Amino acid sequence: MGDLDSMSSSDDEAPEVVSFNSSKKDTVERMRKAKEVENREKNERKQQRMEVERRNVQQKEQKKSRLLSLDVIKQANKTMEEKEMIENRKREAANDDDKESDEGSSDEDDSRPTAKRQVLSLNEQTALYHKHVQSDAATFKQNHFYNGRVRRITAAQQKSQLLKRAARRKK
Numbered sequence: 001m002g003d004l005d006s007m008s009s010s011d012d013e014a015p016e017v018v019s020f021n022s023s024k025k026d027t028v029e030r031m032r033k034a035k036e037v038e039n040r041e042k043n044e045r046k047q048q049r050m051e052v053e054r055r056n057v058q059q060k061e062q063k064k065s066r067l068l069s070l071d072v073i074k075q076a077n078k079t080m081e082e083k084e085m086i087e088n089r090k091r092e093a094a095n096d097d098d099k100e101s102d103e104g105s106s107d108e109d110d111s112r113p114t115a116k117r118q119v120l121s122l123n124e125q126t127a128l129y130h131k132h133v134q135s136d137a138a139t140f141k142q143n144h145f146y147n148g149r150v151r152r153i154t155a156a157q158q159k160s161q162l163l164k165r166a167a168r169r170k171k
Helices: 002-012 020-104 106-111 122-146 155-170
Strands: none
Touching (some): 020 122
């Protein structure tokens, strides 16, 4: 009951006299703290934006590296096609030489050694080439669509991860 009497008596008394200077100091201090809090929040938002930007740049670089591998595959296919065209021209030239020699005399054909020439079936060669291209394409497809995928996260997930990390650091 003693507490109630003391409270009621303090209500009856006049408020304490607060000087202008002390009131001004309190107000300035509160404003300074509010400004600090605002600046801290602003810096946190800026830091989050910078982190998102860094993550996006990293994802773009990863995508470029995957696209670079596509360029390498295209270059390899182009090189293979060029080699195949050169081999076809050589075969055509060899076939033309054979036709000319067949028209000339058949005795010369019998005396020529045939071991120097190696005959390849076009079907066998194209089958080898197609298997190689198909396996490369399948590998590229697997890597491009299913491997190394960059996981994107929402802002809420990002914030929760940051809070978890901060909590771990405090422990």
